[in-house]
Amino acid sequence: MSTLLSSLGRWSFRHPWRVLVSWLLALGIAGAGAVVLGVGTDNTFSIPGTESQAGLEQLSRSFPQVSGTNAQFIVVAADGDSIDDDAYREPIDDAVSALGDLDQVLAATSPYDEMVDGMINDDDTAAIVRVQFDGESTDVSDETKDALRAVVADLGAELPDGAQTSLGGDLFAISIPGVTLTEAVGLLIALLVLIVTFRSFVVAGLPLLTAILGVGISMAGIFTATAFATVSSTTPLLALMLGLAVGIDYALFIVARHQDQVRDGVDPEESTARAVGTAGSAVVFAGVTVLIALIGLGFAGIPFLTTMGIAASVAVAVAVAIAVTLTPALLGFLGHRVAGRPKKPRANTSRKTKKVRAATARAASEAADGAEAPP
Template sequence: MATFLHRLGLGSFRHRWAVTLVWLVVFVATGAGAATLSGTMATSFSIPGQESTTALDLIDERFGGGSGATAQVVVAAPDGATVSDPAVAAQITAYVQKLATLPGVVGASNPFDPQAPSVAPDRSAAYSTVSYGVPAPEITAEQREALLDAVAEARDGGLDTEVSGEASQESGADIGGPAEAIGVVVALLVLAVTYGSLIAAGMNLLTAIVGVGIGALGITTLSGFVDLQSTTPILAVMLGLAVGIDYTLFIVTRYRHELLHGRDPESATAMAVGTAGSAVVTAGITVVIALAGLAVAGIPFLTEMGIAAAATIVVAVLIAITLVPAVLGFIGRRALPRKLRAAGAVDPEEQGRPFYRAWANAVTRFRTLSLLAAVVVLGVVSIPFFSMQTTLIQTPPPGSTQERAQALIAEKFGPGFSGPLIVLVDGAGAGARATAIAGTFQGLDGVRFAAPSRVAEGDAAAMVTVVATSAPDSQETKDLVHDLRAAVDEAGDDRIYVTGQTAISVDVAEKLDEALPRYLVLVVGLALLLLVLVFRSLLVPVVGVLGFLLTIGSALGATTAVFQWGWLNELVNTEIEAPLLSLAPIIVIGILFGLAMDYQVFLVSRMHEAHAHGASPRDAVITGFKQAAPVVVAAATIMFAVFAGFVPEGNDTIKPIAFALAVGILFDAIIVRMIAVPAALGLLGRAAWWLPSWLRWLPVLDVEGAALERAVPAATVTETTETSPAATTPSSASSAQG
């Protein structure tokens, strides 16, 4: 692989105009596709084959689109009055009639309908269910704005009116807002400090943006042909931008190193791609496998998200090993700070990196204490993980009309009215069967109200509304879903289905909870196999995997404490204290696995190389740490900045995931890889690099390109002019490579 990548880097450098033009054409083509072929992305989560999803499909078929989006408009009577007072009742009736005429609305229920009244027991409030003919993602901004304006007008007219429900909330989230901008600005600053050159920093950032742009635009184009979740492009952008910057950083850092060791720009580029590029490809494959491995959960929308993000990583890797060497051909020695561009300048690495050497010395000297401290700190942070709860039901933003509506409904009617369960009775005689099953449900604990609500034409299907005594996202309501299904099984009627957003949330959450251990075993097994191949050792992979488990526990533990318990929520600009999104844990595990293995490969491979050259175990750890730690710190800082940028102003769905990834990167890079791993390797000594004889047949993965370095000796270059930094003839490059 190193030889192939060396040739690829050399070819990209020599044909830099053609390579750059090809990527530019790809970027423009995906942009045109996104502008003309994109479709609407989904915001609801469901799993084909689940009872709740099957019921929704049947409702659409039997009732002609009966599963369109809804909103609940709740009206409280003025002080000293009730909704039954003639004047108030007339005002509410007229208001409901107006709601039924809003754009996109197919009906608004009458709170005073004797067949299905929706008036509070003390007659202080009433609500109307506003139904749309399409799912929430297909409701236009104008239609949603018309609903909110109608609510505001009623409030101005003297009615205390609020609205909740999926039809009242914006669907999805936007890309290209302040979240991405914050991460990009911080990344540019870190790169400028790391390189000491704005030209190199700008090149690094520009190539990463091109890669993530192609990935995001490609996903947007694909949405016109495949049903994708609205979070899919955001996750791809978040991860693609981070790894795109980091992978370019690794290659450019090696390129600068080769320049300072006597190579001309052409041969330095080829060597950088052949050596650091090998590690980039290995790390990229690791991330891709981890993301594609999300398919093990057997959940289509999660599989699509993983594959889309993996495709963006593939683009980032291809950019790093083709476009980056092409751009290096344009900037040449200007990738170095001005004071280091002259021939014979001393590489800062040769000055010993005193801070990192002192760090490694301290960690390996007090290795037992260092390892114990790292494990205890991360263990304590992981404690909240064991009380983590998940749901698909999203809590509305504090102070919003949706929050006020839910509070008003919970106060006047009961918490279960904001998320009623729907029971579909399918088949002949549905009306009578619905009445019978509603009576059965009414006797169950946790049921406040159960009654038939709608019968299809020809009595072929009927719906029963069941209202719980508890909130939709509570454990009591989850238990009630199972109790309802158990009651149906006892009745022996296999054409009765429990559905609704609450039941869908329960089904998806349980499916994800079942898949999580299976996925964790997969990625841990993959990590062990990969690290055994890379380092030809058994104990180094064990140390790496145990460190990864500490990273996962602490990341999810901190996220639970902040978003579920409400600790330090001012720091992340949220007042919501609610269960995490059901798919957050498995996504966080998949992404952090790939990134943690990146750091393990880049850091420990340098230690392994030093040990292979004869250094003692402790000296090998110190030498490898001194060489690789500065780049890992810069990469982790960039990753942290990109993910953290999505937290203060990010979408409520993405915010907890971004927070988990940001703190996970921080814990993994600083505590696990820079304290726990060197301390553990120092404790293990020579045993760390031991490989049983029965495993020595395993192939050697030369991720550092050591064989290539031996085959292509360093060149001695003459003066290179700054006015033409890339001016290197093919003949001189060939002679430089020997």
Template sequence: MAVLLHRLGRSAYRHRRLVLGIWLVVLAALVTCAGVFGGRLDDRFTVPGTESQRALDTLGRTLPEASGADAQIVFVAPEGHRVTEARYTAAIARAEATAAKAPQVKAVMGPAATGAVSADRSTAIVQVQYSVQRAEVRPSSLDVIEGAAEAAEGNGLRTSVGGSAYGSNGVHIGPSEVIGVAVALLVLVVTFGSLLAAGMSLLPALLGVAVGLAGLLALTPAVSISSTAVTLALMLGLAVGIDYILFILSRHRQQLARGIDPRESIALATGTAGSAVVFAGSTVIIALAALGVIGIPFLTVMGLGAAGAVLVAVLAAITLVPALAGFAGARLTPKPG
């Protein structure tokens, strides 16, 4: 293994433009496939063989309108007023009528029918029942529900919408993820004392995560993949990616400090530290893939998706790091003192 990885590191260093180009082409191809053929994420969780799942299956066969997704519109009257006042009840009734016309809506139940009014009469809830599961709810239908809520706000009511129909159907990278990457970069800069070395640690990890997530999303038309599986793959891929890259990069910089030629140094680092990376990654992949033994579909997909992200992280560590080290050359040598 060490000899094979040594040769791989030396070859990646020598053909660094080709290696980097292959990774970029693969990423572009997967992103294109995900954009053109990728479907929506599916957050329907089933646990075959359990009593609760059999009950849900029976409900879906005998009363499908009660087993679909649901949405709620919450109406709050202005301070000092009640939702039972004539103008507010009229606004709520109009919202009910609008929601009932939304595509895929099976039934709309207002507070008059359900009694969903708070004790102080300041808040009321309208229930919207869909005839389809959340993953099948069309955005246009949700737009109608939101439009009904906004129309009621014109009459002085404060509104908000929610329910299972509004679950996540995509990958959202928000400020928290960006802040996390920025903090990781800061820690790496402080640790290495070099912006170049910190970037060398982070860039292959981010590229590996991008490839892993794009590959996962490209499979959505053929496999039911949940947003939880994507999130887990993102977290594990980034965490182990940085960790594995640090193994090889730290060994490479130590050897550069001893005066070893950059090409031979990265080959040795890939052969020695890279062996540890492959072993560690293999154990993680096996452990995650073992989630399939449980026999719960969504756990199986989560495990295999995360295992795929870890596999890509290992490949990035043993190929991308030597290639990028070739571009950096001797500039990765730590400064004396």
């Protein structure tokens, strides 16, 4: 393995443009596939074989009208007012009628409906309006949610001064995580740490560049795969996090070893071959163990976990391949510049060290005097 990786690193060092163009071409193909074939991720989650999933399926078969998610909003009357007053009853009934016309809404229940009970409190100061949707909360479109918020906002504007409305329910209890500014801040912090470590902006940016390229290829491949398989919305985020983490880490192994060797006077080409053969072996071994762990998620028998494991393992495999090919190619572009700024020797020694040196010198002097004394 070490010999093979060493030869691969040497070849990549000698042909950096071929390696770089090949990976950029792979990124372009994957990106085109994502744009042309991608159909988006799926927000529906199921865990077959569990009692809760069996109960949901039975409820959907027996009472489909109540098997979906729901939302509700509460209306609180102003001080001294009653929720049964016409100033509240008419706007609330109009809002219920408007909600019933929204897409994906199965039913909107008025608190004044004679067929229901318990939706107005004992003091007649607050009432609850319930809205039943078709499907799970992740199936309800953003347009429907915005329309629901607009109806409640309009109702609040029509009610007397001092009245309050508050929207909630299961529909708003689940949020799907996505890529935010936090990831960009994390990359910036990583860049600063690498600059301090390598004392070179160019060398510090190399692990980040390879990691971002690998993540781009992996993410594009995942969205391309949505045309052929169901991919949950959390899968790309997991692949992004793992791809960035291992991508930076694996490239860092090789670059750090290479920089130390070049500073010790080793020729850059020979140093690259040694770094890929030694540190690259550790990269491949670490990547294989992560792949096994991620693919092992499929043994849980949960479809979305299996999909997440496979997608994340692809991201890790791409990170390993880039680390042992593109990293030495970029080192070929840098040449001797990878050494960065050498460490400055310490000009001052500690007081304790000076005392030790002085005592050693005195002892040596006394020993020499004793040796020169006549018998």
